[in-house]
Amino acid sequence: MEFGWRDEDADFRSQLKEFVTDELPERWSDLIPGEEPASDFILGFCRKLGDKGWLTPHWPVEYGGAAGSPWQFIILGEELWSAGEPRGSQYMNVNWIGPAIINAGTPEQRDYHLGRISRGDVFWCQGFSEAEAGTDLANMRTSAVRDGEEYIINGEKLWTSYAGEAEFCFVLARTDPESTGNEGISIFLVPTDTPGFAIEPIPSVLDIHEFNRLTFTNVRVPAATRLGPENSGWKVVREALSHERIGGPRYARAALVTGRLRRIADERGWLDRDGIKTRLAEAEASCEAAKLLVYQAIHARSCGRSENLEVSLARVAIVRCERVVADLALQMFEDESIERGSMGNSQLKTSMIAGLGGGSVEVQLNMIARSLLGAVGR
Ligand SMILES: Cc1cc2nc3c(=O)[nH]c(=O)nc-3n(C[C@H](O)[C@H](O)[C@H](O)COP(=O)(O)OP(=O)(O)OC[C@H]3O[C@@H](n4cnc5c(N)ncnc54)[C@H](O)[C@@H]3O)c2cc1C
CATH class of the missing domain: 1.10.540.10 (Acyl-CoA dehydrogenase/oxidase, N-terminal domain)
Structure with a gap:
């Protein structure tokens, strides 16, 4: 290119x-x-x-x-x-x-x-995942039942990032009780101060990230809060997720961390130790590869072409570069990496977040395989 x-x-x-x-x-x-x-x-x-x-x-x-x-x-x-x-x-x-x-x-x-x-x-938050519906989001059970000019929402969402500060939640709920899978799902733009909407923080090892459990108990919202046609939310969500997957250019920060690691290795005379020089080069190349794959996806978007394959490839590359940089930081700092706030510790947590938040990276690999090879998972 x-x-x-x-x-x-x-x-x-x-x-x-x-x-x-x-x-x-x-x-x-x-x-x-x-x-x-x-x-x-x-x-x-x-x-x-x-x-x-x-x-x-x-x-x-x-x-x-x-x-x-x-x-x-x-x-x-x-x-x-x-x-x-x-x-x-x-x-x-x-x-x-x-x-x-x-x-x-x-x-x-x-x-x-x-x-x-x-x-x-x-501030907004994203109410998609549930206890039995993470990767398999279509398994979700939260329901919204029409009652005149309102819907009544009941259910529970998990891992909702930053809900405590959010004024609105972008909620997925099943509006057709007979439906399964991706069918029968609608989207609601729900104010988080609606009666019956409860937010409870979930402690996590990823202490740099804030998770919550949301409980909906007879939450009544006007029908006008529904986004898009009833039962057709999935199409909107698919497109939204494609924006989400490459929306955080993590490679830019990973490249910055790699630059800091290179400076430290140089100052401390570590460049010739345990293959660190090679691993630094590998980290730099991974960040660059992720960036170029994101650029390919943006190019497809700017030409109005389908970008699904490019987005999946880019997302996998982004997660890989975060992981390569985390491995390097852990190798370089060894015991120091146990300390909260140290470069190794922070980069490890960042790479864990990268691989799951916004959907797991393994699922992107499945999507790439399906797209390039055809029959996987059928
Ligand atoms: C930092 C972070 C922020 C998040 N923020 C939000 C948020 O704001 N709102 C929200 O709704 N959710 C949020 N989530 C939840 C996130 O979307 C889910 O964690 C993710 O979709 C995976 O679902 P799960 O945790 O149920 O894992 P599971 O679906 O149970 O998966 C567990 C493991 O099995 C693997 N796996 C599952 N199925 C397959 C398969 N078919 N092929 C290969 N491997 C498979 C997965 O890759 C994963 O490694 C967040 C998660 C994280 C880590």
Whole structure:
């Protein structure tokens, strides 16, 4: 692939870099994306980005974007991700919740939600996974039953990231009780302060990430909160997930960590120890490979082509580069890596999150096999 940035994209990146340098306190460069998911600082930072049209530069103008190219979406992600992700959990709104509302929302839903997202005013969370429905999301049981102009939602969601700070939840629920699999599922845009909606934090070894259990007990929502046609939520979700899978350019931060590891190895005279030089090169190459595969997916998107295969390949490469960098950090720092906050410890947890959050990497391998080889899993 021959690759060069267009002038407007290169300008966008350099202005963004300058903005990040001016606006972000020094301590952010040591934060792991997600470590500070929601705060007054994040709201202030995102509002400043929103004022410049830089929170959603790739969205259409009428929805609060600047009609920029899909490349600006990835430039934004790369710059902010490697700076500790100062959008906090708002990355979800920008990457896939907003686009899902653009695709499937009513004019009222678009008017209300997209402006708030593009101005940086609101945190959302994602209510998909359940106890028996993670990889096999189509196994979900949470139900929504129509009652006049309302739906009544009952059920439980697990592993919901950053729900404690969220004002809305993007909820999947089964609206056809007779249905199985991907059929009969609808999406609801549910305010988290609706009576019957309970949030309970789940402690986890991934202490850099906040998980929650959501319980829905006779949660009544207006029918107007349903996104898209009844029983047809799956199509909207599939597209949203494709945006989610490459929405966090983790390779940008992994490359930054690799650069730090190289400097430390050099300073401490470790480059000739235990193949560290080779493993550093392997880590650098993995980050570069992940970046190029993401660029291929963005290229497919910008040409209006199906991007499913490219997205799966890119996601696997992203997880691999996180893991290669984690292995290297663990090897270099050995016992020090046990300490919370150390580079080895943090990178290990980051790589664990990468392999499961947004769907497990093994499932992406299945999808690649199906796409390239045909019959796997049938
Ligand atoms: C950091 C993080 C953040 C998350 N945030 C959210 C959130 O905000 N909202 C939300 O709804 N969910 C969230 N999740 C949940 C996440 O989507 C699920 O963990 C994921 O889909 C896997 O489901 P599971 O945990 O039930 O594992 P399982 O589906 O039980 O899978 C367990 C293991 O088996 C493997 N496996 C399962 N089926 C197959 C198969 N067919 N072929 C090969 N291997 C297979 C998987 O790859 C995995 O390694 C988050 C998870 C993490 C780790």
